[in-house]
Amino acid sequence: xxxxxxxxxxxxxxxxxxxxxxxxxxxxxxxxxxxxxxxxxxxxxxxxxxxxxxxxxxxxxxxxxxxxxxxxxxxxxxxxxxxxxxxxxxxxxxxxxxxxxxxxxxxxxxxxxxxxxxxxxxxxxxxxxxxxxxxxxxxxxxxxxxxxxxxxxxxxxxxxxxxxxxx
Numbered sequence: 001x002x003x004x005x006x007x008x009x010x011x012x013x014x015x016x017x018x019x020x021x022x023x024x025x026x027x028x029x030x031x032x033x034x035x036x037x038x039x040x041x042x043x044x045x046x047x048x049x050x051x052x053x054x055x056x057x058x059x060x061x062x063x064x065x066x067x068x069x070x071x072x073x074x075x076x077x078x079x080x081x082x083x084x085x086x087x088x089x090x091x092x093x094x095x096x097x098x099x100x101x102x103x104x105x106x107x108x109x110x111x112x113x114x115x116x117x118x119x120x121x122x123x124x125x126x127x128x129x130x131x132x133x134x135x136x137x138x139x140x141x142x143x144x145x146x147x148x149x150x151x152x153x154x155x156x157x158x159x160x161x162x163x164x165x166x167x
Contacts, residue, residue: 006034009091009120012078014041015055016048017158018062019136021128023151025093028122030068037087038063042075049137049161058154079113090119095129137162 009029015022015038029036038059042052050058056073063069074081082090090110092103100121107119124131131149140146140162150158 005088007089008035008037008085008087009033009089010037010039010078010082010085010087011091011093012039012041012074012081014044014046014048014133015059016046016050016133017055017136017150017154018059019128019131019133020149020151021093021095021124021131023062024125024128025091025122026063026066026069028125029091030066032120032122033089033091035068035070035086036091037085038069038071039078039081039085040071040073041078042073054157058157061153062151077113079110079117082117083114088117090117092119092121093124094121095124095132 009032011022011026011029013022026036026038040052040056040059048055052073056071059071063071072085078090082088090107092107094100094103103121107121110117110119136146136149136158139149140159143163146158147155
């Protein structure tokens with residue numbers, strides 16, 4: 001009988017800020033994989049409201065009681081990061097069909113760069129299908145209520161940053 005190897009997945013993203021949708025995916029990921037590494041992207045074309053250090057710190061606080069979750073930052077190509085990590089899978093979340101085309105394109109490029117790394121797609125929980133970091137930022141900046149949409153460990157920090165930057 002073949003030995004079953006532990007499977008570690010990398011869940012990459014900017015997480016600016018981390019949402020309940022992201023949290024839900026990580027929680028489902030640790031039911032599927034032995035370990036999930038939340039890989040916070042440092043090099044991004046997005047206009048982040050939080051620094052890389054702040055985003056890593058927030059994710060670490062969210063998962064401090066989950067030993068199967070590690071949080072790290074990375075820059076450059078995701079494939080290069082995964083090659084140096086103990087991971088052998090990239091975990092990505094899909095909210096709707098509109099996400100699939102972009103994610104499929106990225107998965108194919110990653111496979112072209114290293115065909116030993118597999119990409120696994122998890123569908124988001126239906127409660128979070130509409131949720132994105134961009135929507136969180138837009139709602140908060142414009143005075144809307146985001147309670148319950150970001151993990152409680154970072155709610156105050158997110159509100160403080162987004163409501164002060166929107167004025």
